[in-house]
Amino acid sequence: MEIVGIVEKYQDMAMKWRVRVSFDDNSSTFLKFQTNPTDEEVFAEANKYISLLVLEKSEIESISAKVDELSIS
Amino acid sequence: MAIYYIDYVNGLDANNGSSWALAWKTINGAVAATIGPGDVIRIAKSPAPTSLGITAQWTGVPATLPTSLPITSSTNAGPINVNCVGHGYVTGDIIYIQDHTVNLTANGTWTITYVGVDNFTLDGSTGIGVGGATGTCTKIPWLTVKLTSALTKTITRAEQVWTVANTSTVTLDTAQFKEGDASVKIVKAAPANSTLYAYFQIGGGAGVNFSAYQTVSFWIYNATAILAGQWNLCLCSDTAGAVVVDTIPITAIPCTTFWTALNIARTGGGNLGASIQSVALYSGATAGATTGIYLDNIVACTTSGLNLQSLISKNTLAQGSMSATGYANEGWYAIQSISEDGKCLRIDSSPTFAIANYRITANGAGYSGATETVTTYKRETIKTNLVATQTTVVQQIQDSGTPGNNIQYQGGYDTGTTTQNGETFYDGLNNAGYGLQFSSTNSYNTINYLNFYKYSSGLYFYTSSNNTVTTCTCAMSNDVGIYLYNSSYNNTFGTVVNINNNGSYGITFNPSTNNIFNNVYSINNNGRGLNVSGVVGGGSNSNIFYNLGHISNNNNYAVIFSSGSAENKFWGPGEFSNNTTACIGSNSGLNYFNNFTMSGTEFSGALPFANGRIYSTNHDGTLGNHYIFTDYGVIVSDSGADRHTASGICWKLSPTDTSRSINYPLELKVATIACVAGTLVTVKAWIKKSHATDIAAQLICRGRQIAGVDSDVIATKASDTSYEQLTITFTPTVAGVVDIIVIAYWVANAATQSVWVDDMTITQV
Numbered sequence A: 001m002e003i004v005g006i007v008e009k010y011q012d013m014a015m016k017w018r019v020r021v022s023f024d025d026n027s028s029t030f031l032k033f034q035t036n037p038t039d040e041e042v043f044a045e046a047n048k049y050i051s052l053l054v055l056e057k058s059e060i061e062s063i064s065a066k067v068d069e070l071s072i073s
Numbered sequence B: 001m002a003i004y005y006i007d008y009v010n011g012l013d014a015n016n017g018s019s020w021a022l023a024w025k026t027i028n029g030a031v032a033a034t035i036g037p038g039d040v041i042r043i044a045k046s047p048a049p050t051s052l053g054i055t056a057q058w059t060g061v062p063a064t065l066p067t068s069l070p071i072t073s074s075t076n077a078g079p080i081n082v083n084c085v086g087h088g089y090v091t092g093d094i095i096y097i098q099d100h101t102v103n104l105t106a107n108g109t110w111t112i113t114y115v116g117v118d119n120f121t122l123d124g125s126t127g128i129g130v131g132g133a134t135g136t137c138t139k140i141p142w143l144t145v146k147l148t149s150a151l152t153k154t155i156t157r158a159e160q161v162w163t164v165a166n167t168s169t170v171t172l173d174t175a176q177f178k179e180g181d182a183s184v185k186i187v188k189a190a191p192a193n194s195t196l197y198a199y200f201q202i203g204g205g206a207g208v209n210f211s212a213y214q215t216v217s218f219w220i221y222n223a224t225a226i227l228a229g230q231w232n233l234c235l236c237s238d239t240a241g242a243v244v245v246d247t248i249p250i251t252a253i254p255c256t257t258f259w260t261a262l263n264i265a266r267t268g269g270g271n272l273g274a275s276i277q278s279v280a281l282y283s284g285a286t287a288g289a290t291t292g293i294y295l296d297n298i299v300a301c302t303t304s305g306l307n308l309q310s311l312i313s314k315n316t317l318a319q320g321s322m323s324a325t326g327y328a329n330e331g332w333y334a335i336q337s338i339s340e341d342g343k344c345l346r347i348d349s350s351p352t353f354a355i356a357n358y359r360i361t362a363n364g365a366g367y368s369g370a371t372e373t374v375t376t377y378k379r380e381t382i383k384t385n386l387v388a389t390q391t392t393v394v395q396q397i398q399d400s401g402t403p404g405n406n407i408q409y410q411g412g413y414d415t416g417t418t419t420q421n422g423e424t425f426y427d428g429l430n431n432a433g434y435g436l437q438f439s440s441t442n443s444y445n446t447i448n449y450l451n452f453y454k455y456s457s458g459l460y461f462y463t464s465s466n467n468t469v470t471t472c473t474c475a476m477s478n479d480v481g482i483y484l485y486n487s488s489y490n491n492t493f494g495t496v497v498n499i500n501n502n503g504s505y506g507i508t509f510n511p512s513t514n515n516i517f518n519n520v521y522s523i524n525n526n527g528r529g530l531n532v533s534g535v536v537g538g539g540s541n542s543n544i545f546y547n548l549g550h551i552s553n554n555n556n557y558a559v560i561f562s563s564g565s566a567e568n569k570f571w572g573p574g575e576f577s578n579n580t581t582a583c584i585g586s587n588s589g590l591n592y593f594n595n596f597t598m599s600g601t602e603f604s605g606a607l608p609f610a611n612g613r614i615y616s617t618n619h620d621g622t623l624g625n626h627y628i629f630t631d632y633g634v635i636v637s638d639s640g641a642d643r644h645t646a647s648g649i650c651w652k653l654s655p656t657d658t659s660r661s662i663n664y665p666l667e668l669k670v671a672t673i674a675c676v677a678g679t680l681v682t683v684k685a686w687i688k689k690s691h692a693t694d695i696a697a698q699l700i701c702r703g704r705q706i707a708g709v710d711s712d713v714i715a716t717k718a719s720d721t722s723y724e725q726l727t728i729t730f731t732p733t734v735a736g737v738v739d740i741i742v743i744a745y746w747v748a749n750a751a752t753q754s755v756w757v758d759d760m761t762i763t764q765v
Helices: A039-072
Strands: A003-011 A017-023 A028-033 B003-006 B040-044 B050-058 B081-083 B094-098 B108-116 B119-122 B136-139 B144-147 B153-156 B169-173 B183-188 B196-201 B215-222 B231-236 B244-249 B259-265 B278-283 B290-301 B311-313 B333-338 B344-347 B372-379 B407-414 B424-427 B434-438 B445-453 B457-462 B468-475 B480-485 B492-497 B505-510 B516-521 B528-532 B544-548 B550-552 B557-561 B569-577 B582-586 B590-598 B613-617 B627-630 B633-637 B651-655 B666-675 B681-689 B695-701 B713-716 B724-730 B736-746 B755-764
Touching: A003 A039, A017 A039, A028 A039, B108 B344, B183 B196, B215 B231, B231 B290, B244 B259, B244 B278, B278 B290, B290 B333, B434 B445, B445 B457, B457 B468, B468 B480, B550 B557, B557 B569, B582 B590, B582 B613, B633 B666, B651 B666, B651 B736, B666 B681, B666 B755, B681 B695, B681 B736, B695 B724, B695 B755, B713 B724, B736 B755
Parallel strands: B003 B040, B040 B407, B407 B445, B424 B445, B434 B457, B445 B468, B457 B480, B468 B492, B480 B505, B492 B516, B505 B528, B516 B544, B528 B557, B544 B569, B550 B569, B557 B582, B569 B590, B590 B613
Antiparallel strands: A003 A017, A017 A028, B050 B144, B050 B372, B081 B119, B094 B108, B094 B136, B108 B119, B144 B344, B153 B290, B169 B183, B183 B290, B196 B278, B215 B259, B215 B290, B231 B244, B231 B278, B311 B333, B311 B372, B333 B344, B613 B627, B627 B633, B633 B651, B651 B755, B666 B736, B681 B724, B681 B755, B695 B713, B695 B736
C-alpha cells in the first residue's frame, strides 16, 4: 500500500486540520492535525496509518487462526 | 441495621466483628451468617500520606517517545563515562541502559552528567570493566520520579553474579529482574541449616556505613515456595559473607514465580551495621530447598521512610480523590526500583510489561500528569496475604443486601475516633489474585474508600449485579483494574479514579451490560483504557459513562469495543490523548460519545462490512461538530464552503474505499417521520457531489417500512457537481413511522469523493 497524494485539506468546526490522503489501492483516509501540516507531516502520518492497518490485519488473521483452531478442536 | 468492624492489622476473622477490639481481619470475616441487608461494615484505614520532606521531579509522558540509542563504549571508572554518538542529553536527564555487556554495572536507571556531544557520565556509578559496543540507552523521565536527594542507600543492585558458597548454584539472570538488567539467582537442592550459600562483596574493600538505616527492602522472585525461617539475607562485616552483622529474615512467600517487594527490619531491631563489606544469603534455622531465589535491588531504608513497598504521589490528601475542578487528584504509584544513587524511583509497571521489555519505547507505563518539581509524599498500604495464582480470590464479599438495603463496606475509618477520615489502600504485593471479588451469589453491596494495588485484578465482578462502588482506585494490576465478567450488570460506579498502570486494561467488560459509571477520571498508562468486549454471540451493551475524564497514554486504544458490543454511551466532557493505536477501536455495533476531545488517530479497527459505528457528537468539545466513524467511510457535519446554506446541519458523506459501492453504500439516516394514514409525504433535500461520475448519491425511503410503501422510493442525484434538490413522495395507508436515508457510494476511480446533504424539508398534505 503506497501513498498516492493529498486529496483535500481543510479545517473542521473544531479548527482541527483534516487531510484526506489517497492510496494506490484506490482507498483514502482522513488524517487529523492540530495545526496546518506540511506535506511531509501528512505523509509521515499517512505512513503511520499504513503501519496500523498492517498491524490490525495481522491481529485479525491471528484471531481468525485461533478461531479456526478452536473450531477444529 | 448493625455495625461491624474490620481491621486488617489487628483483627481476626474468628472474632465476631462487633467492635474495633473484636474486629474481623478481612472482608472474608464478614460472613453471611452474621451480617445482613442494610448492615454497615467499617474498615480501618491505611496510614495517611506523609511528606518525604524533599521535592521530586515528575515528568508527564511526552507526545513522542524517545528512541533508544546504541552505546559505543563505556569506561571502567567511577563514574562510568558512556560513549553514545550524538546522544543529545543534558545534565540531569534520566536514562535507562540495558543489554550492555562486560561493564554490567552500567545497566540500570541513571541521572547523567553531560561531558560532550558523544559522552556523558552516570551519576554515582562505578565501572567493573571496559564496555564495548553493546546495549542501548534511552531517555525515560516519565518512567521515573527524581528525588532531590536520596532517602535510601543501595546495598547492591544485583547486576553482578554473587560468589558461590557450599556447593550452591549462583547465576546472573537476565530474564527476571526488576531493576537494571539482571537479578542474582541462587539454587540449592538440600541446604543445611544456618549455612552460607552465596555472597557478594560491596564497598570495594572499605566498610559501608548503613547505621542510619533500620530495614532492608528488596525484590524477591522464588521458584520454590518459601516458609518462614528457611532463608536469611545478611549484611556482613567481612568481604566473604562470613561475619554476619545484620540478619534480615525472609518472610514466608507461599506463591511462586511472582516478584514480591519486601521491607524487613533486622533481627533484634536497631540500626544496620556501620561497616558492611558484603551481603549474603544464608539458610535459616529450618532450611528448605529452593530451585531458585532471585534477588534484586537491595536497599537500606529507615523504619518509617521510603522503601520498595511505598506508594508515591504528589497527593497530600488523607481522603478524597477529587479536586475542586472535578478532575482526579494525583494518583498513587508503586515503585519498581530505586537507582544506585537512590534518587531515581522507577514507577512500577505490570509484570506483564516489566520482564520482557520495560516498555521504554511505548505507552502503557510511567506517569501521566503535569511535569513539575514538587514536594512528594509516600503512603504505606495494608499488605494482604500473598496468593499463589492470578485467579485466587484474596478477599470476597460474603453476602447480599436487598434493593434499597445494600450491605455497606466503608473504608478509611480511624479506629481511635471511629470517623471515616481516611482511605484504605490494600496491596497484593505480587500482582496476583483478585483484590476483592463480588461473586455470583452476592449482590446489592456498596463499597467506598477502598483501593486496590498490585493484584491480578483489583475489583473483580463475577456475575454480580446491583452493587455500588464509590471513591475507588485500582492500579498496578497485572491484568485489569476493574473487571466486570460474565454478565455483571446494574452496577454503579462513582468517582472511580486513577485506574492507572494496569497490564491489560483499566476497566474491562466481558461481557457485562447496563453498568453506570459516573465521574471516571484518569485511566492512564494501561495496556488499553476501557475494553468493552464479550464473547461470540454476546457483547457488552448499554453501559453508560458520565464525566469520563482523561484516558491517556494507553498502549493500544483508549476505548475499544468488540464482539458486537453496542449501545454504550459516553457523556463527556472527556479527553483521549496519546494512546498508541487510536482513541477508539470498534469492530461492530453502534456506540455513542458526546463532548469528547480526541487527539491522535480517532478511530480504527472497524470490521469490514459490519457497518459498526461510533457516533461522536460535539466532537473535540465543539458544539455542532459531529462525526460518525465507520468502516470504509466517515460522515461529518460540515460548516465549510461546500454547504448549501448556512443554517442547520450539512452532512458530508465520504466513502473511503471502493467497498462502499452500490452493494454496501455509506448510509445516513436523515429523518424519522411520523406519518398520517392516507396522507402524501413529500421529502426534499439539497444534495451535491464532489465529482460528477466517480460517486453517486440517492435520497431514499426504503420500502416495506410501512403499509402502502411496498418498494424503495428513490431520487438519484444527477451526474454533476452542482447542488440539486431531490424530492421523494409516498403515501402510507396506515399511520406509522418511516426512516429517510441518504446514501453515498463509490462508482469509479479512487474512493476520494464526497456527498453533501443540506436543507431538508418534509411536508404531509
